[in-house]
Amino acid sequence: MDKSRNRRPTIIDVAEHAGVSKSTVARVLAGSSSISEDARDRVMKAVAATGYERNHLAVGMRSGRSGLLGIVIPDITNPFWAGVARGAQDRAAEHNISLLVFSSDWDAGKEARHLRALRQARVDGAIINPVADNFDDLSRFGLPFVFIGSSAERFSDVSSVGSDIAQAVRLGMEHLFSRGHTRPAFILGPRSRLARARFLRTVHDFCVERDIDPAVLAMEDAEYTVEGGKAAMERLLARRGRGYLSVFAANDLMALGAMMAVREAGLSCPEDVSILGFDGIPAGAFAWPGLTTIEKPSREIGVRAVDCLLDEIAGRPEHGRVYMPCRLIERGSLADLTATAPKMVAAGR
Structure with missing residues (x-):
């Protein structure tokens, strides 16, 4: 086996290929202006021919930048x-x-x-x-x-x-309320995450401004995953009983998991359950129905x-x-309850 195939080209290989000295190659690669155009052209062609790449760690040690x-x-x-x-x-x-x-x-x-x-x-x-x-x-x-x-x-x-989490959550809440969802449930992240606290604080302030007791809103904690969102939605459906359910999930993966749980319960989105996501990941556009979400940049x-x-x-x-x-992306997962009365269904059917 030819061991040279496994050896990285060196500055010496470039110099031999170009017919110049090692120092000339170094000066060309360093961008020196005191090099003839002929020598510079030969060195650059030799670099391309040999496949030589500079050792950025060594260069960084000399220049202070890697x-x-x-x-x-x-x-x-x-x-x-x-x-x-x-x-x-x-x-x-x-x-x-x-x-x-x-x-x-x-x-x-x-x-x-x-x-x-x-x-x-x-x-x-x-x-x-x-x-x-x-x-x-x-x-x-x-x-x-x-x-x-x-x-x-x-x-x-x-x-x-x-x-801007506060701006984004407020944007989501305003959109929910404008569509008639005045008592949404929430799928939140783990209690250890600051994002959860910021999300919940904005919801609390929004509700207080409208004389709504935040304590009456259903909430479930979950990991920021599809599996976490699915399990949280299953818990919401189990405790909901009869009635229309609107859900604001703290990220899109959880929202997509919630949509899976809705389908597996024999329900439809948004006919029976409305879901609003948070993140704006591309997968939301390919869900059915498309996921209405607050897009983070x-x-x-x-x-x-x-x-x-x-x-x-x-x-x-x-x-x-x-x-x-952040900005709102409106698709099909959120019903407009101000236009049509929601269908009353048993959440666990």
Whole structure:
């Protein structure tokens, strides 16, 4: 077996192929202007022919910059967080920077390991959705960083980017009420998540403003997954008895799981049950009926986070908390109860 096929091309290979010295190759790759056009052309052709790639870690050790950023998101399988990562990757690429992506799975231990790996890789900075309250001790993190997501609001001294949850939930509540859904039920996230508290606080304030006792509204906690939403909807259906049911789910995966539970109960959406989602993931458009939802700007959050991080790396002033507005996407999962009387059905039939 030819072992040379498994050897990475070196700067010496490029120099031999171009017929120039190793130092000439180094100066060309460094962008030096004191190189003849002929030599520069030969070196670049040799780079392409040999497949040579620069060792960015070695370059970074000399220049102090690696040309790498990192991002740690909680769940890469959730399309919302995948959208955040894609936006960050696209913006980084515009600056000729590569992005390393890690998923913490909402696990503080995994988050800590990923952050150590980023430091060891000498990335120039990191974008993080913090899982733990202490976050690996901010005072000794030793790397420029920006937070994303609702959890970031726990850290008022750190620049962060996230959806405007209060604006988004209020937008959802206003839409529900405008369609006659004045006593919706809620599928919320785990009690340990700050997003749940922010969501619930906005619902509470909205109801109080309209002289509605929030305590009369049915609520179920669940994981932010399809399975969690399905199980929560099954519990809501079991306790509902007879009557029309409207549900506001705290993310689209849970909303899609709730739609599954409705179908399995022999009911129809929105004839028997209306469902409003939260996130705006693409899968909602392909559900039947299409999922009405509040869309959070996932890609834009990633883009803005990279912009903020590059400012942090450059030593420019902190941005504080950047709130990104959300918008309503109206499809078919939410009935207009002001136009037609809902069909009264037994929820458990």
